[in-house]
Amino acid sequence: MTGIDDLPIRDELRGKSPYGAPQLDVAVRLNTNENPYPLPEALVERIAERVREAARDLNRYPDRDAVELRTELARYLTRTAGHPVTVANIWAANGSNEVLQQLLQTFGGPGRTALGFEPSYSMHALIARGTGTGWLSGPRNDDFTIDVERARRTIAEHRPDVVFITSPNNPTGTAVEADTVLALYEAAQAAKPSLVVVDEAYGEFSHRASLLPLIAGRPNLVLSRTMSKAFGAAGLRLGYLAADPAVVDAVQLVRLPYHLSSVTQATALAALEHTDTLLGYVEQLKAERDRLVAELRALGYEVTDSDANFVQFGRFEDSHAVWQQILDRGVLVRDNGVPGWLRVTAGTPDENDAFLEAVRALKKEQST
Numbered sequence: 088m089t090g091i092d093d094l095p096i097r098d099e100l101r102g103k104s105p106y107g108a109p110q111l112d113v114a115v116r117l118n119t120n121e122n123p124y125p126l127p128e129a130l131v132e133r134i135a136e137r138v139r140e141a142a143r144d145l146n147r148y149p150d151r152d153a154v155e156l157r158t159e160l161a162r163y164l165t166r167t168a169g170h171p172v173t174v175a176n177i178w179a180a181n182g183s184n185e186v187l188q189q190l191l192q193t194f195g196g197p198g199r200t201a202l203g204f205e206p207s208y209s210m211h212a213l214i215a216r217g218t219g220t221g222w223l224s225g226p227r228n229d230d231f232t233i234d235v236e237r238a239r240r241t242i243a244e245h246r247p248d249v250v251f252i253t254s255p256n257n258p259t260g261t262a263v264e265a266d267t268v269l270a271l272y273e274a275a276q277a278a279k280p281s282l283v284v285v286d287e288a289y290g291e292f293s294h295r296a297s298l299l300p301l302i303a304g305r306p307n308l309v310l311s312r313t314m315s316k317a318f319g320a321a322g323l324r325l326g327y328l329a330a331d332p333a334v335v336d337a338v339q340l341v342r343l344p345y346h347l348s349s350v351t352q353a354t355a356l357a358a359l360e361h362t363d364t365l366l367g368y369v370e371q372l373k374a375e376r377d378r379l380v381a382e383l384r385a386l387g388y389e390v391t392d393s394d395a396n397f398v399q400f401g402r403f404e405d406s407h408a409v410w411q412q413i414l415d416r417g418v419l420v421r422d423n424g425v426p427g428w429l430r431v432t433a434g435t436p437d438e439n440d441a442f443l444e445a446v447r448a449l450k451k452e453q454s455t
Contacts, residue, residue: 122319137353149349168297183326195220202247260393289395291317401428416445
């Protein structure tokens with residue numbers, strides 16, 4: 088039987104595995120950082136209305152520039168992230184992964200490199216590979232914060248074309264200080280003019296203010312966001328960026344024609360009409376996230392400070408074995424390859440109770 092590596096694929100793709108998390112049939116799934124709350128019925132009805140309106144013109148191509156959607160995203164960011172932006176600052180695509188892909192297609196590519204501080208969101212390296220961009224792994228401290236001086240030296244030595252800063256970081260949950268972002272941005276511009284991308288997919292869950300105001304006066308700084316998490320719309324696939332208008336113009340050089348369907352735009356616009364309700368769910372999840380941190384620490388686990396909708400906990404001699412033991416108790420968490428650590432998504436109170444019962448039982452079993 089012919090395998091992938093028997094095909095004439097690019098050398099850098101040989102032996103690699105696609106991104107993905109196991110989706111197993113268990114009672115409680117807390118492994119993919121999804122928002123556990125279904126969309127409210129009023130929003131479901133509004134989506135149906137907007138999609139019905141869009142369906143009347145599905146014989147026509149959608150608005151290729153998604154002007155209405157970008158305008159509403161700009162209003163949302165201006166209201167919630169502490170810095171005024173307009174439609175000219177916003178670009179949207181099919182999930183933040185497509186936003187990142189377009190950025191690397193535009194500013195990366197063959198003969199260019201991207202730098203990220205690992206462990207971090209593994210799609211940064213995968214998208215770099217997919218766009219022919221070289222990948223460099225930068226240093227982190229033992230507590231998963233970024234060592235600014237070591238990062239500066241790494242940037243000066245390798246002079247990357249794109250630098251990724253993830254805040255809050257996935258999978259660790261740690262946020263990045265504004266001063267750190269500014270230091271790395273300055274280092275990247277000193278080495279050579281480089282694009283710095285702040286991936287703020289979990290920004291609405293943070294204890295801290297958004298880093299959006301930092302884009303002012305910094306034409307090579309980009310903020311990436313998503314509607315998958317805070318808006319409970321993982322199935323929608325809508326991501327967006329905020330940046331200098333020149334960056335928005337630049338990514339349109341590589342975007343596919345009419346890349347955002349009329350149905351996607353209509354659904355996203357409906358969700359934005361219900362922002363306050365959806366952000367109310369975010370507040371509930373933040374409280375549940377903080378409860379998980381406190382209770383895991385009370386049980387004796389080491390827990391990384393979290394500004395996201397998930398919690399990294401450990402440390403384990405064999406994290407995969409512990410992952411399996413938790414799974415055997417009906418709860419699926421994430422073993423995403425950080426040695427000694429596991430990650431659990433903040434779910435509903437009942438789901439979190441089930442997880443805590445599982446780890447309590449595991450602790451009790453280990454102590455006998």
